Amino acid sequence: MDVLITGGAGTVGTAITDHLADREAYDITSLDLEEHPDPNVESVVADARDTETLRSELEGMDALIHLAHVPMDDGGPSDQEIAWSDAHGENLRLHANAIGAAVDADVDSIVYASSNHAVGLYEVENAPEIYYPDSSVDLMVDHTVQPRPDSMYGSEKVYAEGLCRLAADAHDVRCYALRICAVRDREYDHPYGDAERAVDNGDFERGSDAYETQVARLKCMWQSRRDHAQMVDRCLQDDDVDYDVFYGVSANDRRWFDIDHAREVLGYEPQDDGDDERWASRPS
Template sequence: MNVVITGGAGTVGTAVTDHLAEEHTITSVDVEAHPDPDVESVVADLRETDLRPHLEDKDALIHLAHVPQEHGNPGDTEITPFETHRENLALHADAIGAAAEAGVDSIVYASSNHAVGRYEDDHAPEIYYPEYGLTVDHTVAPRPDSMYGVEKVYGEGCCRLAAEAHDVRAYALRICAVRDREYDHPYGDAERGVDRGKFDRGGDAYDEQVARLKAMWQSRRDLAKQVECCLSDDTVEYDVFYGVSDNDRRWFDIDHAREVLGYEPADDGEEWDAPPE
């Protein structure tokens, strides 16, 4: 399959290409060159580049690109149309519109758990621990926790329009927590905090980061497996799925992804009781 991936050199993009580059012909369009020589790399800023020529004769678009922003990130509930927010709205509409115009078979869109992040905000930190009892599935109403979350809901809307008006299969993955290779384990956020001098190993802040990531972690190989399920599917018009491993304490549903896509994650954060050596 011939696939274009925007933002392919980033954390999520390399998780996809690490596991799928041998099975597919992948072109990465990103502001950074892709590190994998098996991936064709187009260095370009999508705010200034027409994606359409790169989508000619391609089967699918995996849309991950996002303009980094200083304001409106998770944890910031201010409602304001700052400049990078506007740029991201335009970026998503341009990319998804280009894919629909090019006639690709499918679009896999990197949405986010922050599209429904208010559920976590309402129940944290108790929600991070086993047997809390809340399940958030694909039928819930969007509850963004920030302007970043609002942006992701907007991208989901663009995908649905592409599916229903332009006959493109569209998959919105509400990705939970995919990390760089170094921190690809349920102690990753806690260990990264230690490495950056934010807190000490074994303290309350460390333990809470572990508890949260044991619920939210999606391993890099599970993320790639879920993307592969989307690329190989031919049944979905438009649908939403949660990107998370089979963690015992997760509150995001994966039964829907199992039933519709055949997604069977390999990893469970509860299987770890310490960071890797």
């Protein structure tokens, strides 16, 4: 299977290629602003907003994994202000061009990197209590809920999910919207990752209340790199879905995102759990 990944050299892209690029089933091309580090991946250094290049690279591809995203200074996940920005507009254009080009190239499937922020207000309304095992909040967010974006970033993800639905319903392209929770770089690929990264950045000290809150949250939200790659693999190998939404999260005991739907439809079987006993203390 020939697969193009936009933004393939980033955190999520390398999580996929770390586990799939050496498989005989896949010939993977990364289209990104930087060279892909894996020798098993063909690297095209280009901007995904370059429509001509994107369309050229999609020719003959079986699938598109669309991860590319223009960084936003305003309107990110912690900002609930409703306001237009140039970066927001660039992302809307990027997603429309990428999904439209994939349709025109007659790919079989599109895997889109959506986000938990498409339904992020559930967390906003219940944080931080929802992060802890003794929480009184009884919540499970599944594929049937209405979108509840927590930001312009989340609204952008809902927009691209809509484009995927249009591609599926009007153009017979199988589309998989993965509402990714928390995939991290290799060195932070564990439930203490966000807290440890913040310590490394000098944001707070290890053992502080802020540190413990970050750990509690990531033990809910974490999707290990190998679990994310498995979910993408299951999407690429699927022949039955027209359009569907799945939550990119490991089998964390305290998660509030459903994975039963992904298990039943895709055969997703996550190997990791943020509350596994090996994560009882910070990795040394």
